[in-house]
Amino acid sequence: MIFRATVLGFLSLLAAPLLHAAARTNVLFIMADDLRPELGCYGSVAVTPHLDALAARGMLFRHAYCQQAVCNPSRSSMLTGLRPDTLGLYVNGTHFRELKPGVTTLPGWMKDQGYTTRCVGKIFHNWHTKEHGDPRSWSAPEFLHYANHGDDAPQVSGELPPNLATLSSTLRQYGKVPLCECRDVPDEAYYDGRVAAEAVRVLGEVKDQPFFLAVGFWKPHAPFNAPKKYWDLYQRDRLPPFDPARPAAAPEIAFHASTEILGPAENQKRPTAEQAAEMRHGYFAGISYMDAQVGKVMAALERHGLLDSTLIVFWGDHGYHLGEHGLWAKTSNFELDARVPLIIAPPKARHAGTSTEALVEMVDLFPTVTALCGVPQASGLDGVSLVPVLNDPKARVKDAAYTQFPRPAYPDRTPRGKPEVMGVSVRTPTLRYTEWRDYDTGSVVADELYDHTRDEAEMKNVASSPQETAALQQARQLLYRQFPPGKR
Known part of the structure; x- marks a missing residue:
C-alpha cells in the first residue's frame, strides 16, 4: 500500500508540469x-x-x-x-x-x-x-x-x-x-x-x-x-x-x-x-x-x-x-x-x-x-x-496616448539620413495636440490643436485661438510628460 502510494505520488509529480502546461x-x-x-x-x-x-x-x-x-x-x-x-x-x-x-x-x-x-x-x-x-x-x-x-x-x-x-x-x-x-x-x-x-x-x-x-x-x-x-x-x-x-x-x-x-x-x-x-x-x-x-x-x-x-x-x-x-x-x-x-x-x-x-x-x-x-x-x-x-x-x-512622426517622412532616404523635424503628439479624451520640433535643437517650429468635442475630423487647427488657451495649456502639460520641452 505504501509502495502504491509512493508510485502514484511520483507519477503525479511527473505529470504536474504537463497538467500545468495543458491549463496554460x-x-x-x-x-x-x-x-x-x-x-x-x-x-x-x-x-x-x-x-x-x-x-x-x-x-x-x-x-x-x-x-x-x-x-x-x-x-x-x-x-x-x-x-x-x-x-x-x-x-x-x-x-x-x-x-x-x-x-x-x-x-x-x-x-x-x-x-x-x-x-x-x-x-x-x-x-x-x-x-x-x-x-x-x-x-x-x-x-x-x-x-x-x-x-x-x-x-x-x-x-x-x-x-x-x-x-x-x-x-x-x-x-x-x-x-x-x-x-x-x-x-x-x-x-x-x-x-x-x-x-x-x-x-x-x-x-x-x-x-x-x-x-x-x-x-x-x-x-x-x-x-x-x-x-x-x-x-x-x-x-x-x-x-x-x-x-x-x-x-x-x-x-x-x-x-x-x-x-x-x-x-x-x-x-x-x-x-x-x-x-x-x-x-x-x-x-x-x-x-x-x-x-x-x-x-x-x-x-x-x-x-x-x-x-x-x-x-x-x-x-x-x-x-x-x-x-x-x-x-x-x-x-x-x-x-x-x-x-x-x-x-x-x-x-x-x-x-x-x-x-x-x-x-x-x-x-x-x-x-x-x-x-x-x-x-x-x-x-x-x-x-x-x-x-x-x-x-x-x-x-493620454502618444504618437510621433518625423519629417521628412522617410528620413533614411535623404542625404542627411536622419530627421530634420520630429512631430510629437498627445491624444487626450477630448483633444489632440502636436508640436513639430527641430530635431537638432528641440525648438518648436509649428503646433496644432484639434478639439475632438467639436471637430472629430480634425478640420480646424485652433492652437492660436485665444478661447482655447486653457485647453492648449492642459494638452501641453500632458505632452511634456512624455516629450519634455526642448527635446526632440
Missing part, C-alpha cells in the same frame, strides 16, 4: 496592415462579420493608438513594448536589433516561458535586405514574412482572369502589380489566402501544446487587389464620402506627399474623382478579404476545441488616409493615422461584447498579454497592462 492560456495574435478602425463593429460600412463576431467575444477598444504611423517603428514598438524614442527607431529600413541587439520581444519572451511560438505572415517588418524577421523570437522559421507588397501578383492555374479595375491602374503601378486589381480568383491567389491556409495548418500542428501563434495579414495595405467577390460586397457610389480639404490653419509640415500611393512628388498625377473612388473601393474590398481569412483561422481554432483556452488579440499596426486631408496612406500625426482597431478576447471574457473609451497604446499589448497568460512580466517595458480595463470597461489606465 494559448495566444492567437492577429495583425492587419494599414487598417484604420474601419470595421462593422466600429460602426463602419465595412463588411466584416468575422471580426464583428470576435468583438462580440471580447472587448473592443475605441481609442487605441499606435506610437508611429508606419510599419517598422509601429510593429517594433509594440512587439518590444518600447516606444520609438526608447528604441531610437523611426524608419522602415533599420532592423531594431541593429539598435538594441539584446532587446526582448513579446514572442521571444513567451518562448522563454515555455510556449511554442510561430509566425505566419507579416508580423515584424518585412526587411528586404535583412534577416527574415526575428528568428530568435520563434520556435520555427516564419512563413511568408519576407516578401514585398508590390510582388503580390495573383497565382492561379490556367488562364488569369481579366483585371476589371481600370481607372486607378492607369494612375501608376505598385511595384510589379497594378495599384488596383479586381480579378475573379480564389482567396489563395494572393498572400493573405495563403497566410490563412498556413495558419490553419500550424494550428493543427501546435494544438496540443501551449502556443503563441502570430498571424500577420498583408491587407488592406496597397495594392488594392482583393479577389472580385470582395469588391462585389460594395457599391462604390454608396461608400461614405470624404473631405479632401486640408485642416484650416494647419502648418505645412503636418502633411506629406503621399508618395506611397501617388508616386514620386516630382511627377505625381493627382487622382481623379473616379480613381479616388476606385482606390477607396479597393481598400474596403481588402478589409473584407482580410476579415474572411480571419474567419478561417477562427473556425480552425473552434474545430480544435481551443476557443475557451485561447486569448485572441486583433490589432492594426497604424491608421490610414483615403484622400482625407488631401492625404493617401500613412506617415502623419493626424487621428486617422494614429488611431487603430484593437480587440482583445480572453477566454470566457468577463465583459464579452462590450467596448471601452479608455485611452490605450499599442505599447501596452506586451504587458497585457503576459498578464492574461499568467507568465512573469518582462522588465523595463514602456507600456502598462490593460487588464484593469478588461475587468471594468469604465476603468482608465492612462490619461
